[in-house]
Amino acid sequence: MSVAAIANMGRMARWKPNARGRLEQAALELFRERGYARTTVEEIAARAGLTERTFFRYFPDKREVLFWGSGALQKTIVDAIAGAPEPAAPLDAVAAGLEATASVLQRGREYARTRQALIADNAELRERELIKLRSLATAIADALRRRGIPEPAASLAAEAGIAILKVAYERWIGDNKPRSLSHHLRESLDELKALTASTSTAIGRSHPARVTRRRRQARA
């Protein structure tokens, strides 16, 4: 559809603007009111002024309405890792990626809070969240490998990144002071670094022996 068509929204009786967003919004409201399990897709669609069938055109299943953002999030992280300054330790590249999430996640702490509460008390949603985190972990590891980071280190750094993200996110949500997610990310990262510094693993190392590693990637 052209830009003109979008601007033209007035006359369109059938075409509802931002259907996906309206569905998300309606779903979240209803989930807050009655909980995830007790609201049906039909109700969500109705509140959004749409049909059950249309809901399933925008979301492959009911759970995804709470995870739609994760796709964009993952892309953001991966891109940021790819674009990090060249000679960076694995964990620093990951950190750059995580920093980039802060902007995407800024739908507000309030949203994050209720979303996490919903996920916490529903098994289906917890399952889905785990899958998304696994997907993110492998995506991060891939991105690191594309930077020439060899295998044990790439996976380990990716796992560490997920761990940091989880801790920071949790703290950010439970934090009453107006400290940003970025703040908690940096803090968690520093803690992890302190923890590994004393025992010195490959993930934390500053410059991997300064090998000219750039040549080995090309395109991938």
Place this chain on the structure above:
Amino acid sequence: MSVAAIANMGRMARWKPNARGRLEQAALELFRERGYARTTVEEIAARAGLTERTFFRYFPDKREVLFWGSGALQKTIVDAIAGAPEPAAPLDAVAAGLEATASVLQRGREYARTRQALIADNAELRERELIKLRSLATAIADALRRRGIPEPAASLAAEAGIAILKVAYERWIGDNKPRSLSHHLRESLDELKALTASTSTAIGRSHPARVTRRRRQARA
């Protein structure tokens, strides 16, 4: 039901012996024939000589028919960790736990193979497997903490244990030689130890500075 009643199975028209086992068996057969998604619970129940409703009395949902064993497995591991010889490094206690699984998992490699193949090509099943592994990880970490192992180490050792189990299981399944799961477990463990030995983390350490740690647990 008394032992006599069980021995008496002959006369019982309604009561089918080992209903759960028959359902599992029927399910596995059908999954092999048509795949997981294309077989219905009704078909499974029919082949087991039971009703759809009864299937759901034995398994909370269709997926669980492939994961029923995981409960026993987890218990086995946790018990073995609890019963490991007292002054053991975290990873050694975990290793003792994993060793104990070998007996439970011995439903044969053939079963394991088809089961993993089924899980691999179905999203719902992959999700469920992840959940089970998370559950196992936290159970292991708990067991280690009950042995007096402090927090970063307990979780890390648990994660390492899961990683070892996954690798060993995978290799065992893909192995044509008749090497046991135990063999692959030991091998994977050794590889991990070698990997961490050079960098020396807390997980691999032999004796945690020989502190008298036994007094601090009592009952937990």
Place this chain on the structure above:
DNA sequence: GAAGTGATGTCATAATCTGACATCGTCAGT
């Protein structure tokens, strides 16, 4: 202005899962 396209709606249906209640052997106690 005719064909085409994209977003929705409508209808029909499969499949998963649950609650309520009936039935049928078996066991325990009398």
Place this chain on the structure above:
DNA sequence: ACTGACGATGTCAGATTATGACATCACTTC
């Protein structure tokens, strides 16, 4: 043996999620 409790199943009805096939409507393009 009679009876009542009990445990495993069956039967029935229904909510809910999810998908396929096809119609419609507004708007675009040639």
